[in-house]
Amino acid sequence: MSSVPLATGAPENSISDLITRIRSGGRQSLGELLQIYRNYLNVLATTQLDARLRRRMSTSDLVQETMLAAHRDFDQFRGHSEGELLAWLRQILSHHLSHAMERNVYAKKRDIRREVSLDRVAKRIDDSIAGLSNLIPDPMATPSEIVSRRELAAELSDQLAKLKPSYHDVIVYRNLQGCSFDEIAKKMDIKSGAARMLWLRAIAKFKEVCDINVSGGSP
Structure with a gap:
């Protein structure tokens, strides 16, 4: 699977170029860039929303919150590659998921042992990415290399959709x-x-x- 294209169907440098263009004043392209990863975020959000949260919010709500925050705070993104962008988007998603759980599930519970850890949420998201990547294993890659290729998970999310x-x-x-x-x-x-x-x-x-x-x- 080493020849699998990125989520855009374009070379990695196309994503890097788009990021550079946005930073140079082409802010109108930011929506286009983020839209590329909607399927990816949707799959991750779907795997993380348990039954308690689904009664209070939808996957689309969580993804929309993540996209809006990414659009608003893009100036805080310091990366240049697609992999760095995916890591940043996952961080935003885990942040919103964590706060959604605290607000909707644990709001009336003061037991500190039940507080949501961002690290724990991020770990669950990483496990989902690994599961997605492992659907189409690469015989030439080690398991750790498969997990580390976040771009592959983004591409597989598009194919799953x-x-x-x-x-x-x-x-x-x-x-x-x-x-x-x-x-x-x-x-x-x-x-x-x-x-x-x-x-x-x-x-x-x-x-x-x-x-x-x-x-x-x-x-």
Whole structure:
């Protein structure tokens, strides 16, 4: 998978050039840059919102808050590469997720042991990225190299968004949230055996979409 393109389908230097242009006064391009990573943020947010939070806010709300904060505070971003930008966006997402949990879940609980740690939230997000990257393993890369390639996770998020909703959801539940097939069956209102078969078809389709993307065709 070393030939997988970045989330934009453009070379890394295109992202760097866009960042430079924005810093040079092309602020109107900032929305375009951030929009590239909406699918990536959406997948991460989906894996982190538990049942308690979903009753109070949606994934789209969390992603929108993250995008707005990134747009407002872009002057604080000191990086130049796509990898640095992804790390910055993850930090913003984990910050908003942490505060959402404190505000909506633990607001009436004073027990300090239940306070949300940004480090713990960030660790869960990193685990989700690793899970996403491992869906399409690179036989030429070590596990640590796979995890460190954040750009790959962004690209896979875009490919995941191309799947039909049932395929997208079952992959998120199984591979990113670690749900059992019984749990998936309850979430999707199907039988456990059907959940397993749906997941197998979804993974096969996901790999097909990624292979087509790498070869330059259209799914």
